[in-house]
Amino acid sequence: MTKRIFIWVAHPKPGSLNAALAERYAIGARARGAEVRIMHLAEMQTETGYADGATLSPDVVAWQDNIRWAEHVMIVHPYWWGAMPAQAKAVMDAGLQSGFAYKYKARGVAWDKLLTGRTGDAIITSDTPPWIDTLLYRSPGRRVMRNQVMKFVGVKPRRVVQLGSVKLAKPEKLDRWLQQAEAMGAAAA
Numbered sequence: 001m002t003k004r005i006f007i008w009v010a011h012p013k014p015g016s017l018n019a020a021l022a023e024r025y026a027i028g029a030r031a032r033g034a035e036v037r038i039m040h041l042a043e044m045q046t047e048t049g050y051a052d053g054a055t056l057s058p059d060v061v062a063w064q065d066n067i068r069w070a071e072h073v074m075i076v077h078p079y080w081w082g083a084m085p086a087q088a089k090a091v092m093d094a095g096l097q098s099g100f101a102y103k104y105k106a107r108g109v110a111w112d113k114l115l116t117g118r119t120g121d122a123i124i125t126s127d128t129p130p131w132i133d134t135l136l137y138r139s140p141g142r143r144v145m146r147n148q149v150m151k152f153v154g155v156k157p158r159r160v161v162q163l164g165s166v167k168l169a170k171p172e173k174l175d176r177w178l179q180q181a182e183a184m185g186a187a188a189a
Contacts, residue, residue, distance in 0.1 A: 006070035010077035010088035028185030079126035113154025
């Protein structure tokens with residue numbers, strides 16, 4: 001059976017390292033027979049505000065449709081000021097809304113996870129070396145993606161990795177990261 005994989009490049013600039021990592025992930029997944037869909041934040045009209053019951057932009061609706069379709073979701077994003085870019089966060093705030101991704105129970109603080117049955121990977125790129133991010137800040141970007149995003153909505157995290165320092169990376173290191181992304185895609189298929 002062919003696995004359905006949705007890859008979201010959550011970088012607001014086209015032609016980024018994030019896009020290259022996503023393409024290599026897709027190559028690895030397709031080589032193992034997976035069906036892959038890719039969306040690029042740089043090509044999306046993102047939400048500028050959020051209100052319960054508001055009509056979502058067509059691109060955010062398409063993003064939700066891709067998540068609904070997928071058995072496995074991979075998100076790749078840069079790590080800016082301790083989090084993903086604001087435009088990416090805006091898509092997630094609007095797209096992972098109550099009724100689509102989760103639904104609180106009528107009483108108490110419990111909720112239903114509406115995206116169960118899916119697995120997920122994430123690649124986070126940063127100028128901060130991951131070991132420094134772990135030592136000084138306790139890996140907030142990786143923890144948020146794994147716990148407050150994926151697990152909260154029912155997506156079972158497989159691999160959440162941080163690659164850095166991007167600004168100090170030599171071509172050999174960049175090539176190793178691209179190979180790692182391809183291997184992750186193959187493993188996801």
